[in-house]
Amino acid sequence: MGDVHEVPRRRIATAHLAQYIGQPVCFVGRVEKIHPTGKLFVLSDGEGKHTTVELSEPLDEEISGVLEVVGRVTNQATIMCMSYVQFREDKSPFDLELYNEALKIIHEFPEYFPFG
């Protein structure tokens, strides 16, 4: 599959999942629930829509708040996670709705915010 961190990973929201099946993507969302096995969790995007994120290895730590997930969209329109990062919110909460608006803009103007 290759290292997904060396290629462009389009920033998407839940609504874009179907368009990017098989593609490397970057998804930012808030943790809603974590499956007891630790191999699956659900994130909500800036519009409140849910995306399921799968892991090949179970989580080895607690996750909460806003996560930025890098991975590939599966045929089931879930994201197979290769890595994730927690956005720090110790000083200020992250405005996920505003981020969603920014996503709409970069999708509308790919010539000014190219991926690859």
Next chain:
Amino acid sequence: GSPAGTQAEKKQRIRSQNIVPCTVSQLLAAEQVDETFRICDVEISQVTIMGIIRHAEKAPTNILYKVDDMTAAPMDVRQWVDTDEAGGENVVVPPGTYVKVAGHLRSFQNKKSLVAFKIMPLENMNEFTTHILEIVNAHMILRKNLMSASRVPQSFSSAGISDAGGYGGGGSLPVNGLTAHQSQVLNLIKNCPVPEGMSLQELKLQLHNMTMLTIKQAVEFLSSEGHIYSTVDDDHYKSTDAE
């Protein structure tokens, strides 16, 4: 002859003194002509990027980071270390940290990299969202300005491009401290021979490319600066410079 040539040149040079927010993909796509880089004909030199540190390697004279903003593979960012200073400046930012990098674009053996003069960890991730918007805004405005290069330059203040040269706050390119619109309005008013001065309606007739709102804003500014004064009513103005 039109002054557009020299003004366009001046604009080019001034633009390359600004710091332009960019994506790594834009930097990789920049074309190099002699000493300068261009992204779709827009000249760039100092840039800011925001991304996550994937790798950090400390050497005696520099720290080499790999910064990833998801638009391409991570970019090499080199920060020269002040060997005279003991500690302090030489703290390595750990991988997994989101940072803002300000630096110069470089190319060596066809590989692009940044030489950073500032690397700052982000404390508020909303800055990242702002940076995304600033990139789109800046590149859109820069490209638009280039296409209208034959007309007089416009204000950069809305471009989200900060001025490294220390002009202090993005302002318009001044001619006698006035913007292009203000100069045009002032010149028409100065040259008006009629005793009650020039009316707003007359200005609108002469300045086809300006909206009434723009004209009113120019008149308000010129009046507050003392270049013009109203005569018979608020619609008529004369210049304070006696012709």
